[in-house]
Each structure stands twice: as structure tokens, then as C-alpha cells.
Amino acid sequence: MRCWLMKSEPDDVSIDSLAARPGQTVPWYGVRNYQARNFMRDAMRVGDGVLFYHSGCAEPGIAGIARVASEPYPDATQFDPASKYFDPKSTPEAPRWLHVDVGFVRKTRLVGLPELRGCPELENMRVLARGNRLSITPVEPAEWRFIVGQLLGATDLQDWT
DNA sequence: GCCAACGTTGGC
DNA sequence: GCCAACGTTGGC
Numbered sequence: 001m002r003c004w005l006m007k008s009e010p011d012d013v014s015i016d017s018l019a020a021r022p023g024q025t026v027p028w029y030g031v032r033n034y035q036a037r038n039f040m041r042d043a044m045r046v047g048d049g050v051l052f053y054h055s056g057c058a059e060p061g062i063a064g065i066a067r068v069a070s071e072p073y074p075d076a077t078q079f080d081p082a083s084k085y086f087d088p089k090s091t092p093e094a095p096r097w098l099h100v101d102v103g104f105v106r107k108t109r110l111v112g113l114p115e116l117r118g119c120p121e122l123e124n125m126r127v128l129a130r131g132n133r134l135s136i137t138p139v140e141p142a143e144w145r146f147i148v149g150q151l152l153g154a155t156d157l158q159d160w161t
Numbered sequence: 162g163c164c165a166a167c168g169t170t171g172g173c
Numbered sequence: 174g175c176c177a178a179c180g181t182t183g184g185c
Contacts, residue, residue: 007183032181033168056183113184131166133182 001160003049003139004039005127006066006102009056015064015107018052024104025069029077030085031099036136041072041098043138049160050102051139051147053127054110061112062147065157069103108152121146 006028008014018026031037050066074095077085090096116122126137139147149158 009183035168060184133167135182 001045001048002043003051003141003144003160004044004068005051005053005062005137005139007053007055007127007135010054010063011057014054015052015066015104018064018066018102019104019107021104025101027075028099028102029075031075031097031135032085032087033134036134037097037099039136039138040100044068044072044100046070049139049144049148049157050105051144052102055135059110059112061110061116062108062152063110064107065105065148065152065154066102067105068100070101072098072100075099105157106154108154111147111151115151116147119146119151121150 010017013026018024028040031040046068048068050068051062052064052066054060054063074092075085075097077083078087078090078095078097079092080086085097087096116125117128122128122143125139125143126132126134127139144160145158148154148160
């Protein structure tokens with residue numbers, strides 16, 4: 001099983017709003033980057049671990065733990081002319097954008113970017129690489145164990161993957 | 162609001 | 174297939 005880091009703007013979907021949703025899941029709509037799409041379409045499996053990251057906000061960082069909760073399927077917003085994620089070049093017959101559902105596992109303390117950057121154990125973490133803009137990045141098992149076990153103290157989840 | 166970095170588009 | 178222009182991300 002793999003693990004991932006997925007960015008969300010908390011003004012849109014935060015860890016709290018995920019927990020409050022029906023079924024505590026959310027379709028990961030709005031991804032319009034091929035690499036990120038390919039991770040969801042080709043590499044994710046139901047049950048994969050997710051570090052839920054808040055971006056574009058006052059305190060960017062890891063805010064909770066989630067899981068991949070569905071197989072990939074078409075993102076409905078690409079067909080909605082009223083949506084800011086509307087893609088006129090996509091059709092229901094050949095949908096361009098697929099996503100998965102993400103399910104709530106637990107809220108954690110906020111592990112901010114400066115703290116993550118200060119950990120030698122995480123120096124090669126993809127999301128911390130210079131100029132990284134990918135909203136979905138793979139997380140190495142050792143990185144997962146360190147973050148979940150050492151930083152979050154969630155020892156019951158550190159060997160999830 | 163600024164700006165570095167990067168992905169995408171489209172003319173050639 | 175190249176590459177300049179443009180748009181977006183996301184931290185600060």
C-alpha cells in the first residue's frame with residue numbers, strides 16, 4: 001500500500017469540513033494537472049494513506065490523516081459550465097479528469113511547513129522540493145512512519161502502509 | 162500583493 | 174518539435 005500527500009485549501013475543504021461531510025468523504029475535485037491526475041488514476045488504491053495538507057492559508061501544513069476511499073472516476077465539475085473547473089475540451093465519452101474520493105481518518109495537530117523543513121528525516125520529501133507545485137505527491141514509507149509516528153505520535157497508524 | 166517556479170498553449 | 178507567452182500555484 002502506498003501513501004500520499006494531498007493539498008487542499010481549507011477555505012474550500014478543510015480537515016474539519018471533511019469530518020463533517022456525509023460519509024466523511026469528499027470527491028477530490030478540481031485537479032487539472034496531468035501528473036496529479038495520473039497518480040489518482042493509475043497509482044492509488046483504496047485504503048492508501050493520505051497526509052491531508054492545508055495550503056494557500058495562514059498556516060500551511062499537515063492537518064490530518066485521511067485515506068483513499070474509492071476507485072478513480074470522472075470529476076463531475078469538468079462538465080459543469082458554471083464551475084470554475086469546467087473544461088470545454090472534455091466530454092463524458094472521453095473524460096479528461098478522473099479523481100478518487102478521500103475519506104476522513106483523524107484530525108491531528110498542525111505540523112507546519114517550517115517544522116517539516118526542519119526535519120533532516122524529510123529532506124528528500126517530494127512536497128518540500130524546490131519549486132514543487134504538485135497538489136498530490138507520493139510519500140515514502142519511511143517519511144510516513146516518521147511523520148505519523150514521531151511527529152504526530154499516532155503509533156497505531158505509523159505502520160499502516 | 163508580490164514573485165519564483167513551473168505547466169500548458171499555440172504559432173511557426 | 175521548439176519555445177515564447179501566458180496562466181497558475183503557493184509561500185511569504
